[in-house]
Amino acid sequence: MSKPRVMSGMRPTGGLHIGHLVGVLTQWANFCETAEAFFEIADLHAYTTGFADPEAIRAAREEMVSVWLAAGVDPARSTIYLQSGVPEIAELHTLLAMIVPVSWLERVPSYKGQIEALGNQIATYGFLGYPLLQLCDIAVMRGERVPVGRDQVAHLELGREIVRRFNHLYGDGRDVLIEPQPTLSEFPEVPGTDGRKMSKSYDNAILIADDEDTTTKRVRAMLTDPQKVRRGDPGRPEICPVFALWKFVNPQRLDGIAAACRSGELGCVQDKSEFAEALNAYLRPVRERLAEYRGDRAAVDRIITEGTAHAREIAAGVLRDVKRAMKLT
Numbered sequence: 001m002s003k004p005r006v007m008s009g010m011r012p013t014g015g016l017h018i019g020h021l022v023g024v025l026t027q028w029a030n031f032c033e034t035a036e037a038f039f040e041i042a043d044l045h046a047y048t049t050g051f052a053d054p055e056a057i058r059a060a061r062e063e064m065v066s067v068w069l070a071a072g073v074d075p076a077r078s079t080i081y082l083q084s085g086v087p088e089i090a091e092l093h094t095l096l097a098m099i100v101p102v103s104w105l106e107r108v109p110s111y112k113g114q115i116e117a118l119g120n121q122i123a124t125y126g127f128l129g130y131p132l133l134q135l136c137d138i139a140v141m142r143g144e145r146v147p148v149g150r151d152q153v154a155h156l157e158l159g160r161e162i163v164r165r166f167n168h169l170y171g172d173g174r175d176v177l178i179e180p181q182p183t184l185s186e187f188p189e190v191p192g193t194d195g196r197k198m199s200k201s202y203d204n205a206i207l208i209a210d211d212e213d214t215t216t217k218r219v220r221a222m223l224t225d226p227q228k229v230r231r232g233d234p235g236r237p238e239i240c241p242v243f244a245l246w247k248f249v250n251p252q253r254l255d256g257i258a259a260a261c262r263s264g265e266l267g268c269v270q271d272k273s274e275f276a277e278a279l280n281a282y283l284r285p286v287r288e289r290l291a292e293y294r295g296d297r298a299a300v301d302r303i304i305t306e307g308t309a310h311a312r313e314i315a316a317g318v319l320r321d322v323k324r325a326m327k328l329t
């Protein structure tokens with residue numbers, strides 16, 4: 001029985017946090033066992049918003065891969081590769097651009113949302129095409145399943161429409177390109193220290209690469225139930241971000257903590273100090289492996305170089321099929 005082909009990617013923007021770890025990377029690590037897995041450093045996607053700071057993108061990519069590896073992504077059982085090192089992706093992007101109505105791209109919620117958030121200077125041609133480029137990433141590897149967060153589902157839906165249009169126009173009754181399926185993780189949204197979704201841009205993230213003291217300070221500054229002012233006050237664990245994070249750091253303790261919080265017996269200060277310890281213990285093996293990969297940059301480079309060569313071989317085959325279908329031979 002052949003394994004499904006799984007493809008996913010991440011922009012090298014730095015600062016991977018525990019939301020990435022529990023929401024994405026643990027799932028990627030599992031896919032190394034159960035699927036034929038492809039993980040992409042989406043450096044071109046980073047340029048769609050970060051084009052003015054190429055140094056930052058360049059500096060982030062090996063560090064990001066080191067975190068993936070530290071989190072358990074197995075380079076012997078997956079392909080880790082650089083998007084810009086697979087020029088077939090850019091070529092497919094140009095070909096598919098011919099059949100994608102601008103209105104489809106404009107209607108993707110993240111397009112207007114991001115321009116509102118980041119300003120009009122990111123309203124480039126490339127940024128408008130972001131979800132098309134993402135579809136090209138997937139299509140060129142024949143990705144069937146795409147593990148992503150909830151915020152990416154609209155991109156996948158658009159990608160599926162583009163594939164249908166391509167196959168309809170050029171497939172001659174065949175599916176030249178595959179419609180990819182999103183796979184949501186078990187922990188789709190991890191709250192940050194302020195209770196909003198954890199994100200580096202909200203400054204509410206707990207970074208995988210932080211040291212233990214920094215993590216402890218971050219946890220101490222976390223918001224809890226605002227109605228629970230002092231120990232003894234009854235708390236509401238269901239609205240507390242610390243409680244939400246306990247869920248994956250130590251699920252066995254959840255019931256006990258919920259009961260002690262509700263009764264007032266457990267104060268937020270004590271809960272946070274216990275949680276900081278549990279979180280640091282949970283992160284310790286990942287941080288130790290990260291230090292090893294940081295100390296062996298050559299090994300990380302080799303993994304990326306070999307993975308990129310493998311990815312290119314697959315991409316070249318898909319491009320051949322696409323060009324044949326489009327009569328570009």
Ligand code: TRP
Nearest residue numbers: 007008009010011042045134137
């Ligand atoms: N857009 C994705 C994100 O911001 C990153 C990404 C780029 C991606 N190419 C991809 C994810 C292909 C899945 C498949 O998280």
